[in-house]
Amino acid sequence: MLSLIIFIPLIAALALLMVSRESVAAIKTVGVGAAAASFALSLWLLFSFDTANPGMQFVQTFHWVPALHINYLVGVDGISLWMVVLTAFLGLLAVMLSFSQKEGLRNFVALILALEAGTLGVFLALDTILFYVFWELMLVPTYFLIGIWGEGRRVYATMKFVIYTLVGSLLMLVAIVSLTMVHYGATHDVTFDLRVLTLTHIDPSMQIWMFLCFFLAFAIKVPVFPLHSWLPHAYVACPIPALILLTGAMSKTGAYGFLRFCLPLFPEAVESFATVIGLMAAAGMVYGAWIAIAQKDLKALVAYSSISHLGFIVIGIFAHNGTGIEGSLLQMINHGIIASALFLIVAFIEMRAGTRNLNELRGLSKAMPVLYGTFMLIMLAALGLPGLNGFVGEFLILMGVWTSSMFSGLSGILVLMGGLSIVFASIYMLYMFQGSMQGKSDNQELTDISRCEFKLLLPACLLILLIGLYPKPFIDRVTPSVESLLHLEKTVNLHTGEESGH
């Protein structure tokens, strides 16, 4: 089941390379078919998921490299469930949007599918080596998507992105290997199974550098301030269909990594670094928002607003309590929906007005009433209007931070910085919305978004309202796994080398 979700897009991507470049219809059928099948399976997964079970479900495994005990091992729990659904959904969206691509459609769609598969794999892998393979698999399609189809300084942007990310992930690889060695030292048992590894108690001084290796890889991917400088370049250069996956799904892999690796594996290290990370994240929230206020390019504006929102997610995770983490997980869904929808809107505006510079845009609402309405709803969700989904996540995160014991007395300051970034969010979002949609209109001849384009935005609108009105079902599926994460007991001890079973 889980393997199908991952490999349908991947196989379709390979299959597309066999299809002739000219047969557009076939490309579209294969692309949409694969993405839709994967999404449908993820929905099936969602409904057959056992809400009360905190452990891994739908586990599939076989020996991959028996000599080294590396297994193909996938499974899903409450923490990854929504990410899988979100990624499959955004993958479908991205494939559908990429049909407007004029040149190299075949390769473009294939790469999008490969990117989707890599991201899904990251969320589902339970073997650390497998995780690493998928982690790198995400990188390759992104490199080409930005480098070939991008705009502006695309080569610079993509090089920066790839090198930056590689630095982090290679360090992570070192940590992955040493993690298994530590476990081997304790039990004389070679395994890359994350479920087993999390039970190992690691010496605190070891924890610190291993934590830092993992943290760096994930923090670059999110990104956490001040490791974000690849993001504005990459996002601005990235073609919008790929950007939807990049911002909606791939940026979540970093946050997911924190939850899957850093928190359960290195509890002591997390505790000693939480304050610093909290401050970094909070600084990123304010910093990103502040720079977003000064942006004129809509794409750059949304990119910087993403830095701000992702800071929220990170700070909630390191609050290390149920409210904060569940808020972060909800906010990961929210940001995936909202940011991708905002980029879609930017794409629609650019397609019609020929520019996305705020200085050259104004008064579009008259010509595009439907876009105006949907844009308004999404904009309001993005600035965290109470009653819509963004606020639920932000509120839970702030609540988690406020009641957290991790930030050594700085909770109040962190919450205030969060509050400041919310105020700034209302400013830049209104700049963006009012600047482009309101004011004197001089673009009467522009056409509104088509029915088909509206359908791309509609799911986002519905989810914004649904999560705002009734977040309980979304949170309920997450809660048991988060609880078990927070109450994890280390049963394998390095020094005695015995299982002290409870």
Add this chain to the structure above:
Amino acid sequence: MFASSWLILLFPLLGFIGLSWYGNRISRKLVGFVGCGTVGASFFMTLVTLSNLLFLQPEERVGQVQTLYQWISAGSFKLNLAILVDPLSVFMFLIVTGVGFVIHVYSVGYMHDDPEYSRFFAYLNLFIFSMLVLVAAADFFFLIVGWALVGLASYLLIGFWREKASAVLAARKAFVMNVIGDVGMVIAALVIFETFGTLSFVDVFASAPDQFRPNDDAMLLITMLLLVGAFAKSAQLPLHTWLPDAMEGPTPVSALIHAATMVTAGVYLIARCHVLYELAPYTMYFIAGVGIITAIFAGSMAMVQYDIKRVIAYSTMSQLGYMFLAMGIGVYSLGMFHLMTHAFFKALLFMAAGSVIHSLDGEQDLRKMGGLQKVMPLTHATFLIGALALAGFPLTSGYFSKEAIILSSYHAEMGNIVFWAIAVLTAGMTAFYIFRVYLFTFFGKLRSPEAHPHESPMIMVAPLLVLAALALLGGVLGPWVDSFLAPVFGHVAHPHDNALETIALIAGIGGIATAGLLYMVSKQRLDLFKEALAPLYDLLLHKYYVDEIYDYLIVRPTKAIGAFLEQKAEREGVDFTVDQVGLQIKEVSHVISLWQSGKVRSYALNMIVGVVTILMFVVFM
């Protein structure tokens, strides 16, 4: 028993959804009918709820929580979607749906020629729904939701004429200022949850008196944080600058949102949380102080403005100051009573002013009006009633409510002579500025020659008459309000002090007389007078330069820092450093890799080969 009370909220919501979806496809008549009908239905359901409530014994009327479903359960944070039906919320329902309905009907006439008629009614319905959420909420979370939604509706309606640049700016200003208030409320909610482990009103208010002693830090913190929201929404100092600018919106909006209902949300909040405020007497003094200062501050500005709507807007601020004073000195039901009468006469004044503006084709400048009492007899009469009530003329509704607050500001436990003196002075100013407007508008000669003023159509005049009756006679409801709200607040003592009452009365009548006198003296003398007081006049005309101060102290630095961060920190700092690291490495590798072609694709190929090699190495050793 109160499950049907959900319908009060449902109707306007359906109206909003229906009108925003189908509004452009149905006839104008139907739009007006739906827009008003939903609010009317809501008002009817409020009456049903009221009668249900009155059947109960007074002590059973509080704490009736109606739960719809469990909304969330995350970590230790659990919350139900619920409404609270008690005398205070029903009282607010009555004002919101009652006055709201009247203003909706008025809007049918006022907005008749607007091309975006249905959008206007959709937004109005959204506003009514949001305001009802605010007052119906049974916990702090949904209070904040309603709080923000009314802010949204206000934003949409201020910026309703979205091609008008000044309206767009005013809307943004109002929104951002209200978000500041929202953030204060959110943080307050966090503290409340940490302190009490729940956000539900009933639980919090039940446990607060046992857990805390007056002026405990937690209580002071919570009450002050809530005040940030209250001050922002009710345009109290120093978060008031958005309200005068909000007059860019259509006049019915000013009447409904920026006079009768939304701006009183801050007063409602304090009344709702009075249990907490009573545990924080210092905060109470602070509220009373800010209230009375705002009252005189706004009243003084209203005396010199020439835009008819702005005068009334400042007057609203000033009257809200009175209500905050009443809250601060602990006479809650008097504050709520003034909230009610103010809703009547201020909505009336705005709508009568709207009727004038309508007939002068959008002219708002007092200097271009005049002599309208003959052409617009009904508008004139209703405006006069509104003005008398605002000035506190004996036996009008405003007289009863304002006089009671002024008297209490001295006689209540927390009152003192300073509060009383400023309150009386403000009462004098109030009478002066509103009669200045009255005389400017309706007496003398019309000062804009091209205009053809006419009495407004019946659909606009009828609502004026209804509100005029309420503004005139609403005073008799005083004792009923008192006893109806008693289960929530307890009974209030009504002091009698003939001397003080007379002085306040004289101040009011003196204000009216001064307006008359100044109006009658010749223009030359008036100019002399203005010259003598030039610095003061200037200060008032420029609204104490608060806007300018904020611009220089907050708005510009914020933008400048944003640009600075982008230029210096981002481009020349973070980005530059990262690039330098890359460049230095490249420099080194350049020396040892001169054989490379320099083609991007071959670089890419190398990189992939490298990655794969490393992987193979790791995987297969």
